[in-house]
Amino acid sequence: MSCEGESRQLQLLFSWGANSYGQLGLGSSNDELLPQPVTHFPDNKRVITCITGGGGHSAAVTDAGELYVCGQNKDGQLGLNHTDNVPHFSFCSALRSIRVSKVSCGWDFTLILTDNGQVLSCGSNAFSQLGIPQVKSCSVPEPVQTLHEKVTDVAAGLRHTLALTESGQIYQWGLGMASHAKRFSCGNPISPFFTAKEPCQIPGLANIRGKKVIAGSYHSVALTDLGELYVWGSNKHGQLLQKEPFGLQPQKIKSHFFLEEMIQSAWSGWTHLIAQTETGKVFTWGRSDYGQLGRKSVQDESDREEVLLQEYCTEKSLKPPACIQCLTGAQQHMKSVILQGITFHLQPISM
Structure with a gap:
């Protein structure tokens, strides 16, 4: 090039x-x-x-x-x-x-x-x-007609979809999380966005301005312009950092998990998450039985609030080599640009 x-x-x-x-x-x-x-x-x-x-x-x-x-x-x-x-x-x-x-x-x-x-x-x-x-x-790619505002970000889960609009509003559609939501709703009606066949705005996020949307297999994540993370959906492997097995509404992850620092960016695999703070620290949590968290933990992260997620990298050690264009989670592993069961690596060569 x-x-x-x-x-x-x-x-x-x-x-x-x-x-x-x-x-x-x-x-x-x-x-x-x-x-x-x-x-x-x-x-x-x-x-x-x-x-x-x-x-x-x-x-x-x-x-x-x-x-x-x-x-x-x-x-x-x-x-x-x-x-x-x-x-x-x-x-x-x-x-x-x-x-x-x-x-x-x-x-x-x-x-x-x-x-x-x-x-x-x-x-x-x-x-x-x-x-x-x-x-x-x-x-053949077809337009999603019912999104009437410019979209700035999209994310695909296993069988559900997220979209972020220019005004910071977040939409979800697809039935991929519906059966899980019904199972944990104790017979109560579930939010429409779990069963939406077209883009449905998430009421619990109406008062925040989104910066990025992230999707796992059965969980969703929203990063706000204030550097906060909201999560909902499956918590089977501790992805939500809360006690409930399933989040029926978006809940903010408490800032003490990230040493009170703002989140700069976040990524998700099928069942684990990664967050990078404003100072370059990286935190990983969720499923860990295949080493996907990049540290010694061999059990899924506990959702006990008193357990602080261990810092994975310092700002100095995190700075990526020039060859890494982006950081992405995958099903059970994490390295360079990682996808569902496969790995891609981009290597620039100066000439």
Whole structure:
């Protein structure tokens, strides 16, 4: 790729892990235990600005606003107007005239955020996760029509969806969390956003201004402009840092868990979370039996409030090497850019 200034850089993409559907983008369906260079990426002159993955598919956005996809496609989640699996990154030609700013993958669906704040979705709609109630699935990205305000962020859970608007309002739709919510509601009505087939504003967050939305398998997270985290949904592995097994309404995580520091950014795997504070400290909590918290804990985090989450990294040791473009959680592991069962690593090379 060409960069502004006197130096030029090339960006190499590596992937490894599960690859049953070609989600590593290597041109095959063989699992890989060691990092392998992705040589089939169509345009190696572009910088990858966003990369993510779902149950068996992967998606990447370049600095030109182009979307590339690979992997499982039985529900049309690649948006290529067919349902064949694709073992190498392919350009989503349906978006040729649209500039993409972000992509987020659920289990079998894909969310696409455009530069002008429009949300598109494709793939399975079995749980109404696309926000397009009249279809069972989409093999070409279709707009979510009922979001009437510019959207600045999206997040896909296992089978539910979050969106953040320009005014800081947060919406959820999809039935992925509905059965869990009903189970723990003791027969009481549950909030409409758990069963919404189209974007539904979350009442408990109406008075806050969102900065970022994050989704796990059955939990949701909102980061506010004040550096606070609100969480709701499943607490099976201590993701919510509270006593209840399921959060039926958004609850703010108490600041003492983060040494009274504001949260700068946050990420989530299927069942664990990561938060970075304003001074660069990183905290991890939730499921830990596969070492996904990056520290010695081998049991899920306790939800006892008197137990302070141990600091994982100091500001000095956290500063990422130049090769790491983003930090993302995955199902059971965490390294570089990590997806559902696979890992991607971006390596810039100065020339």
